Amino acid sequence: MRLLTSLALAMTTLTAAAASCPPDALGTSRTLTLPRAAGAWGTAQHAPLPGLAPKEVVLTFDDGPRPESTPLVLKALADQCVQATFFMNGEPMARHPELARQVRDAGHSVGMHGFRHDNFAQLPAEDQGRDLKAMIATYTDVLGEAPPAYRFPFLAESPVLMKALDKLGIAVMSVDAGAEDWLPDQTPQMLADKLLSQLAKPGGGLILLHDAQDQTARALPHLLQVLKAGGYRVVHLRWR
């Protein structure tokens, strides 16, 4: 009897979770699970991410976690039942470990984006290696697992770190499209127009946004609506 009660309770919880996702939500259409391995993806610099169909997009957010804006991004994603990937910097991760874990615990994937946000192409090799070491240590300490992927700050890939990441079996993630949301004073419509225009050529792929930007956090509900109206489907990228 007790078993039946807990079963009924579990089913109610499941139904409640499903019900909390509105029928007209954008939703996550499927999960693409990649093996942990070296590689470099994103047509801005490399080959397209393998396994994505036309009109499929992977949402990625850089430069967090940031208490002023990341929770708003999490809410906008949850409201549309969408899973994304967050490329976090080590410094804010170490300052706000609970927020980093909140992102992961909400079902999103987490990659690395440099301990500091340096342009590694302009740094001595020794400093680059030190930054990667600090980044990996912070990620492992905060999330309790090994990092699967890395995106270079400013997408400024350096031969030294490319070689190190390859040796460690960590994937490098570039981009296919973005909204230039680091530019000041962008309205939601300006960001949406830029995103759609940048998506037109690749037809889908890795979308670069910034959860550390207030304007992006504010615009995200609109951007998700626009993606849905444009017939794009969100794929949740994971690593096993």
Ligand SMILES: [Zn+2]
């Ligand atoms: Zn960045």
